Amino acid sequence: MVPISPKTQRSDAISPEDLFIWMWLVENAGLVQAAVGIVTALVWFVYLQVLVSGVRRQRRTEILIHLGGSRSLDGRLFISNLGFEPIYILEILLTLRTPYGERETSVADRTEIAKEEVKNPVATTSQGPLKSGEFVDIGSFDDLLQRAQRNTSDDLQADGVSRVELKVAAISAASSAVVAAKRQFCITFDAGKCRIRPKTVYATQIRSWWGRCRLKRELEMELEQ
Known part of the structure; x- marks a missing residue:
């Protein structure tokens, strides 16, 4: 068996900053999903406005x-x-x-x-x-x-x-x-x-x-x- 060096153990360990971000995402999963939904709706709204403007311009x-x-x-x-x-x-x-x-x-x-x-x-x-x-x-x-x-x-x-x-x-x-x-x-x-x-x-x-x-x-x- 190849022994694991302390250097390898340190590189595989999760840093406190990453752990904090992960825990925050888990605790605020509902808020994150709502934010993603709002951004998606805004993207579709802008796309719809561009489409409607193009149709109006063609009919004008x-x-x-x-x-x-x-x-x-x-x-x-x-x-x-x-x-x-x-x-x-x-x-x-x-x-x-x-x-x-x-x-x-x-x-x-x-x-x-x-x-x-x-x-x-x-x-x-x-x-x-x-x-x-x-x-x-x-x-x-x-x-x-x-x-x-x-x-x-x-x-x-x-x-x-x-x-x-x-x-x-x-x-x-x-x-x-x-x-x-x-x-x-x-x-x-x-x-x-x-x-x-x-x-x-x-x-x-x-x-x-x-x-x-x-x-x-x-x-x-x-x-x-």
């Missing part, structure tokens, strides 16, 4: 209103769908600020196109579906002013308009609720030349409950006209 609409080609009255206005889900454009409302007050009217229909020039009925309106990443040209600024003049029977001139707000209402494939975006443009004249300047870098999304309810009332009022 993002409508872009962009002025391109020119910063004058012949500049074209484009509506783009940057969301993951397709949308259907229901209505396009134009609000004009003049010295006599504000005027709001629909400019979705291309009333500047003569009936004899129409080859496809789809070309007579800006309403319709937009897939993810698609855009539609709704006309120039001058076209929108002409449509507003026809709908309101007002003598609207560009030099009498100081600010324009374009509002796009749509239905998302992910939800039956109305989704919308708006963007304002300032109109100024310098030496007889018209300059149109957006007030914001990109369109403001109307996501709040109050904003969507107000927009719904505006659409209902537009139907009664």
